Amino acid sequence: MKILMVCLGNICRSPLAEGILKAKVSSDIYVDSAGTAGYHVGELPDKRSVMVAQKYGIDITDQRSRKFSVADFDHFDRIYAMDESNYQTIVSLARNKEEADKVTMILQELFPKEKLSVPDPYYGGDQGFENVYNMLDEACEIIASKINTNER
Ligand code: 4NP
Secondary structure, three states: OOEEEEEEOOOOOOHHHHHHHHHHHOOOOOOEEEEEEOOOOOOOHHHHHHHHHHHHHOOOOOOOOOOOOOOOOHHOOOOEEHEEEEEHHHHHHHOOOOHHOOEEHHHHOOOOOOOOOOOOOOOOOOHHHHHHHHHHHHHHHHHHHHHHHOOO
């Protein structure tokens, strides 16, 4: 099983989602992250994401930002978008329905009937990163428990 977390810059939200999910699943589950934009390619996660992860015992400083690529559809079984804009961008790159069906918004794990976005914390303060961490922790808990019991 290979899972990709995607946001815009791959420095704030999806690096947290990657680190949180990795901490909840066994190492035979491959978890990675990417951004739909290339503004920060090669950079470490945002310091505020590094700090909030560290606060909860997760080290994300091995990560470097990369841009989402169409080839990711070949390598990943599931692609979780952080917000509706990322979702639309990724789906627009899918070459067929099977690829498009790999993509969901991550908060649909928590609220299946709604299309809630993980808010972009980039221009806000530390509390935004704390909120994002908590949302992603809840969503990843559900993803991990389904993986561990072989449910979709
Ligand atoms: P992310 O946050 O998509 O959660 O990594 C952002 C990071 C950078 C920018 C926007 C959002 N930016 O415009 O540079």
